[in-house]
Amino acid sequence: MTLHSEIFEQPERLASLLDRQKQTVIDIAKAIQSHNVSYAFLAARGTSDNAGRYANYLWGAHNGLPLALAAPSLFTYYQSPPRLQNALVVGVSQSGQSPDIVSVLEEGRRQGCLTLAITNLSDSPLAKAADYVLDIQAGEEKAVAATKTYTAELMAIAMLSAALNNSEERWLELGNIPKWAEQTLALDSAIARISERFRYMSQCVVLGRGFNYATAFEWALKLKELTYIIAEPYSSADFQHGPIAMVEGGFPILAVAPTGKVQESMRDMLTRLRQQQDAELVVISDDKDVLSLAQSQIQLPPQIPEWLTPLVSIVPAQLFACHLTKVKGYDTEKPRSITKVTETH
Amino acid sequence: MTLHSEIFEQPERLASLLDRQKQTVIDIAKAIQSHNVSYAFLAARGTSDNAGRYANYLWGAHNGLPLALAAPSLFTYYQSPPRLQNALVVGVSQSGQSPDIVSVLEEGRRQGCLTLAITNLSDSPLAKAADYVLDIQAGEEKAVAATKTYTAELMAIAMLSAALNNSEERWLELGNIPKWAEQTLALDSAIARISERFRYMSQCVVLGRGFNYATAFEWALKLKELTYIIAEPYSSADFQHGPIAMVEGGFPILAVAPTGKVQESMRDMLTRLRQQQDAELVVISDDKDVLSLAQSQIQLPPQIPEWLTPLVSIVPAQLFACHLTKVKGYDTEKPRSITKVTETH
Numbered sequence: 049m050t051l052h053s054e055i056f057e058q059p060e061r062l063a064s065l066l067d068r069q070k071q072t073v074i075d076i077a078k079a080i081q082s083h084n085v086s087y088a089f090l091a092a093r094g095t096s097d098n099a100g101r102y103a104n105y106l107w108g109a110h111n112g113l114p115l116a117l118a119a120p121s122l123f124t125y126y127q128s129p130p131r132l133q134n135a136l137v138v139g140v141s142q143s144g145q146s147p148d149i150v151s152v153l154e155e156g157r158r159q160g161c162l163t164l165a166i167t168n169l170s171d172s173p174l175a176k177a178a179d180y181v182l183d184i185q186a187g188e189e190k191a192v193a194a195t196k197t198y199t200a201e202l203m204a205i206a207m208l209s210a211a212l213n214n215s216e217e218r219w220l221e222l223g224n225i226p227k228w229a230e231q232t233l234a235l236d237s238a239i240a241r242i243s244e245r246f247r248y249m250s251q252c253v254v255l256g257r258g259f260n261y262a263t264a265f266e267w268a269l270k271l272k273e274l275t276y277i278i279a280e281p282y283s284s285a286d287f288q289h290g291p292i293a294m295v296e297g298g299f300p301i302l303a304v305a306p307t308g309k310v311q312e313s314m315r316d317m318l319t320r321l322r323q324q325q326d327a328e329l330v331v332i333s334d335d336k337d338v339l340s341l342a343q344s345q346i347q348l349p350p351q352i353p354e355w356l357t358p359l360v361s362i363v364p365a366q367l368f369a370c371h372l373t374k375v376k377g378y379d380t381e382k383p384r385s386i387t388k389v390t391e392t393h
Numbered sequence: 394m395t396l397h398s399e400i401f402e403q404p405e406r407l408a409s410l411l412d413r414q415k416q417t418v419i420d421i422a423k424a425i426q427s428h429n430v431s432y433a434f435l436a437a438r439g440t441s442d443n444a445g446r447y448a449n450y451l452w453g454a455h456n457g458l459p460l461a462l463a464a465p466s467l468f469t470y471y472q473s474p475p476r477l478q479n480a481l482v483v484g485v486s487q488s489g490q491s492p493d494i495v496s497v498l499e500e501g502r503r504q505g506c507l508t509l510a511i512t513n514l515s516d517s518p519l520a521k522a523a524d525y526v527l528d529i530q531a532g533e534e535k536a537v538a539a540t541k542t543y544t545a546e547l548m549a550i551a552m553l554s555a556a557l558n559n560s561e562e563r564w565l566e567l568g569n570i571p572k573w574a575e576q577t578l579a580l581d582s583a584i585a586r587i588s589e590r591f592r593y594m595s596q597c598v599v600l601g602r603g604f605n606y607a608t609a610f611e612w613a614l615k616l617k618e619l620t621y622i623i624a625e626p627y628s629s630a631d632f633q634h635g636p637i638a639m640v641e642g643g644f645p646i647l648a649v650a651p652t653g654k655v656q657e658s659m660r661d662m663l664t665r666l667r668q669q670q671d672a673e674l675v676v677i678s679d680d681k682d683v684l685s686l687a688q689s690q691i692q693l694p695p696q697i698p699e700w701l702t703p704l705v706s707i708v709p710a711q712l713f714a715c716h717l718t719k720v721k722g723y724d725t726e727k728p729r730s731i732t733k734v735t736e737t738h
Contacts, residue, residue: 086478094634107475108467114434114475116461121603121630122453125654130452130459133431134479148630149687193635250490251596253624257464273635278596278623285466285493285737289439290538290618293730309470313738325730383638385670392630393658 051191051274051380055366056233058199062073062359063226065203068185070219073204076164076180077211083162086134090134091118091152095269095391096140099166099201101262102358103138106111106205109259110355111212120148123162124393129155137161141188142197143389144172153177166204168197182208191381193273198266199229202359203258206270221353229347232363239364242344243371251278251390252300255287255317258310263358263365267302270369275376284310284317296324299343301366303342304361305333308354314338330368332361396536396619396725400711401578403541406531407704408571411529414552415564421509421525422556424617428507436463438498438540438737439616441485445545446607447703454604455700456557459551461528465493469738475499476552482506487515487534487542488734498522511549513542527553537728538618540711543611544574547704554700566698570705576694577708584709586674587689588716596623597645600632600662603655608703608710612647615714616727620721629655629662642671647713648687649706651677653699659683671679677689677706 063320088107092100100117107113113136124147137156139149144167148354156163161163165178168186179193184200203225210218252271256264264281271279279302282291295301300322305314311333312359318341331342334352346359346364373380433452437445445462452458458481462629468474468543474550482501489512499522501508510523513531520526529545548570555563599608616624621681624647627636640646646666650659656678663686676687679697684690687730691709693702718725 087461087475087480094630097631097634104464105467105471108464109471109473112476114461114477114480116432116459119449119453119606121628121655122450125603125658126454127449128454128457131431131457132459135459137431140434258470260466269635272686273638276639276641278625278639280597280623280625283466285616286438286442288731288737289442289735290614290731293618293728294621295730296621310466313470385638385640386633388637392632392633 049380050192051195051370053372054189054191054196055363058196058363059230060227061196061200062203062229065095065185065200066207066222069182072182073207073211076182077208079180080136080212083138084134085113085162087116088138089118089132089135089156090138090140091114091120091149092140093146093149095198095266096142096201098262098266098269099140099198099205100201101265102259103205105259105261106209106355107315110209111132117192118152120152123151123155124148132156132161133158135161137163138166139174139178140166140201142168142194144169144174145389146391148392150174150177155206168202182217182318192271192383192386199359199362206356206359221356223354228349228352228360229363232360235346235364239346239367240371242346243368243375245344246300246372247375249277249300253287254279254281254302255284255314256304257283257285257314258308259358260304260306260361261363263304266362267304267365267369270366273386274369274380275378284314288327293325293326295321297327300328302330305331305338306348306352306354306357306361308357311335311338321383333363394725396416396538396540398714399534399536399541400715401700403544403708404543404571404575406545407574410530410545410548411567414527414685417527418552418556420525422553424507424525425481425557426716429479430481430507432461433471433483434458434461434463434477434480434501435483435485436465436494437485438491438494439735440543441487441546443611443614444543444550446610447547447604450555450606451635451700455554463497465497468496468500469493477501477504477506480506482508484519484523485546486510486519487513488725489514489519489619490734491736493737495522497535503544536726537731537733539617544704544707548634548729551701551704566701570701571707573694573697574708577705580691580709581712584691584712585716588713588720590689591645591717592720594645596620597647599624599626599647600631600659601649602628602659603653603728604700604703605649605651605706608649608706611707615711618731619714619718619725620723626702629659636663640666640670641671643673645673647675650676650683651697651699651702651706653702655678656683677709685734
């Protein structure tokens with residue numbers, strides 16, 4: 049099964065990316081620092097858009113760099129691209145082929161902005177349109193549902209953050225990612241058992257906040273692509289502003305809540321959902337108190353720095369989606385209605 | 394019923410806002426033009442965040458102004474606000490009271506940015522934190538589900554766009570909004586009949602693109618708040634990148650597809666969903682060909698300029714959500730689990 053084996057490739061791919069692309073990333077960071085960059089303007093779709101959500105929090109919190117997620121249709125259908133004054137224009141795409149994402153980079157270059165492609169294909173149209181290319185080197189991804197290219201995109205984004213900070217401590221922390229991912233893969237059979245409970249789940253909400261807002265979106269996307277469940281992602285704050293009204297007894301809520309600055313806010317939300325609204329909870333966390341709120345508990349390795357938790361916490365979420373696909377009797381390799389490369393305009 | 398009557402107040406409220414706040418908006422536009430603004434940095438949650446999605450497209454397409462949607466938790470939990478160099482910092486909130494949105498404006502002011510509050514309460518903490526206040530003057534909104542404050546926020550955003558363009562033609566176009574909204578309200582009983590068909594709908598997808606990406610999000614939010622349906626909004630492009638796999642025969646898709654530059658892309662998607670995937674469609678459009686794809690058709694007035702379609706197309710969507718709430722036997726005035734003012738940190 050390709051999907052499952054690609055999930056298991058991740059520790060090795062991430063170690064290799066960290067090793068082989070460190071100098072390239074340092075060079076890109078220097079180019080950014082030598083330009084007058086006020087903010088990042090990032091274009092992506094699907095899984096890569098979720099990697100962009102991680103960049104939004106990480107580059108904001110660690111590098112003081114605000115990030116705007118591009119509306120690619122402004123560049124294609126409306127032909128009225130905004131003035132990208134002082135922007136670092138970034139395109140993220142596994143295949144580097146979607147015309148709308150390429151057009152954002154081309155326009156950035158036309159306006160004289162510094163442009164960066166983060167892609168798995170270094171000779172793709174996206175790479176050719178960019179001043180700098182960060183090749184995530186994840187190897188060919190055969191499964192339609194992206195897994196190893198997602199964590200490689202997160203790693204690329206995290207490496208760039210460490211390089212912009214010029215922080216040896218952060219580079220050292222990055223070096224532990226392959227080990228933590230490996231430890232998480234050891235939960236494979238436990239997660240297979242947990243997934244059985246959700247054989248007949250047809251809809252759910254996925255919660256995450258801060259750095260793991262991205263994880264909630266990516267977990268939900270894997271469930272939609274593979275298991276055809278209506279899985280809707282939210283930050284716990286946005287969820288309170290209306291959608292929480294949907295929750296009735298037994299409603300399934302999947303949550304990513306590792307130790308960190310937003311943990312208390314996530315714990316308060318999960319406590320309310322379990323104790324007052326009688327929700328059914330699946331929680332990914334390293335914290336025993338948070339885990340104890342859930343009927344289904346997925347325990348992360350301890351002491352992962354919060355900024356790196358998204359690279360580890362998505363791994364059990366990928367396994368959950370993969371096993372649930374089999375439990376529901378679907379094909380993990382051939383999801384209906386979607387193909388590996390989607391070209392949108 | 395307050396919700397229904399507030400939906401019906403909209404033509405009058407919009408006409409009054411346009412009349413009474415034009416000069417204020419022109420003054421705000423002058424302040425923006427006299428500052429060195431590279432991009433807008435906008436903070437909002439819930440319904441107001443959907444108004445922010447409209448600003449993202451409109452200010453980008455008509456005013457060349459890129460927009461970043463703020464991640465408020467960077468300002469509260471992480472205490473690492475990004476450097477907001479050359480940003481116009483905008484907070485949008487009906488109540489003007491959510492501490493996380495207020496904190497974004499306070500930080501913008503601290504960093505010397507131009508700050509703007511768009512709010513229904515001109516003496517709220519949000520208004521007090523801003524250099525400029527655009528009071529949307531929608532009158533007290535009593536229903537928990539926001540309707541008239543949403544269209545008033547859109548009107549405020551559209552007026553600011555017209556003022557930045559200094560375009561008399563666009564101001565004239567804005568003057569037709571109350572009439573078009575009024576014409577749409579005449580569909581009330583037809584929409585009540587359509588809503589009966591969805592008595593047992595428990596989940597759906599809502600599609601919109603370009604300017605009406607915001608409408609898809611706001612329609613979905615009303616359904617979640619009022620009818621407890623899992624309603625997930627997408628642009629037709631993002632939907633193709635994975636989530637389309639969820640659709641099986643009879644799956645309900647609600648779509649907003651008025652005449653305009655993204656109409657062809659929406660029509661292609663709806664044709665595929667109906668003819669190949671046998672979906673159940675509810676379509677809001679002025680175009681007979683697009684409407685003819687749907688089992689349930691909601692016809693907009695003709696010849697609304699595309700940039701203003703979100704102010705009109707949300708009205709029948711609000712009516713649909715309101716009537717479906719009654720059809721399902723729920724209380725339109727007291728949605729469970731949510732309150733009028735939600736304070737998030």
